Amino acid sequence: MADLSALWALVPGGSGVPLAKVGGAPEPVGTLRWPTCAACGMPLRFLFQLPHVPGRLDLSPWAAVYVFQCENPDTVCFRWDAHAGANTVVAVEEGSSAEEGARYPGPPYAEWSLGLGPAEEDTEALSVDVNEATDEQLAALDRALEQAPESKVGGVAGWLNGDATPECCEAPMRFVAQLAAMPFGLSFGDNGRGYLFRCRREGCATPFRFLSQGA
Template sequence: MISTAPLWALVPGGPGVPLAKVGGEPEPVGPLRWPICRMCGTPMRFLFQLPHVPGKVDLSPFAAVYVFQCENPDTACYRAFPDEGANAAVPVRTGEPKVEGERPKGIPYNVWTLGFAPAEEDTAALSVDVNEATDEQLRALDRAQEEAPESKVGGVAGWLNGDATLQCCDAPAHFVAQLSAMPFGLDFGDNGRGYLFRCQRQPEHFHFLSQGA
């Protein structure tokens, strides 16, 4: 199988890449303002962070990106969608490390380190339009989804409920990474996945969405 983009599996609990982790508290590389949900006005819950790693994750000129979502038990904020204000992907440049703003009252997710392992996937099969695919292409898509890493950086998004590639500034956003809910215990619906994208025309804009299985 051949991938047309650099691809690395995110290995739970693997040899840690500095700043690559799920859960716990964010480890800022510079000033980080804790995001507030635009729908309910409460601080979001921290999910995970990814660093800029040359040759693996290109976040330049930022040193890391921090991902949050609203998990207010008293509301039904639309956290699965990228533009409703109930999730946030915050890029941070290197500077004085500090976290500003109010934090949520709940318990943080358990901490997991993330390792990067070389991987492959059938990019052509994963990129097929299911609305126009032949039966053979759909079977190839099923095989490719089973064989591709569930959590990864690079490659193409492995959608659970149909292609939801983001449009930003009238262009398809660049896929950065995806993270499976399990084994981390993240709340992405029924054992779903979260997807991180970056605007190609305004690269300071990152977007996050999730799909349930």
């Protein structure tokens, strides 16, 4: 029997979860410092934001996280990489709403609200090591990827090109959420996915990391 893991699907156009959205302008719950690319020095483009939702999405002690990546023209920044500095996750504690720094100069992505819907996935199949898997396990992995929500919080990362879990503080980071490029039109390679992770150590200076994979 499949090991089914409780999780929440991120539903495009959903409601009931204030501050959960893709595109548009970020909505700070405290002081949000607009980030710049470590490679080219230009402001990053805002992708999406997720709030702390007790019982469903634990981001404490932060009230929300904001994800950005480099999409400046005429650059070769490695925006898909979790450690190259061409994307970043800004974690914000609750306070007076404020925004600091220069914004991305181009147009924002179209704005979508996000809701949270209950879902299930085959944790055992999604967790298989593709380098050591049998043909039967690989077939189960393909089925699990098709059946699991493409955009979600919790559960197991649904990798498109093999496990790329980043490390922080000498340990693998904990999976938080993933977001599919479509229907939002986000630039994650060819119809890819973006993945959000959190460091397991309290007090880490960079508690969240983001990366993406193309299909």
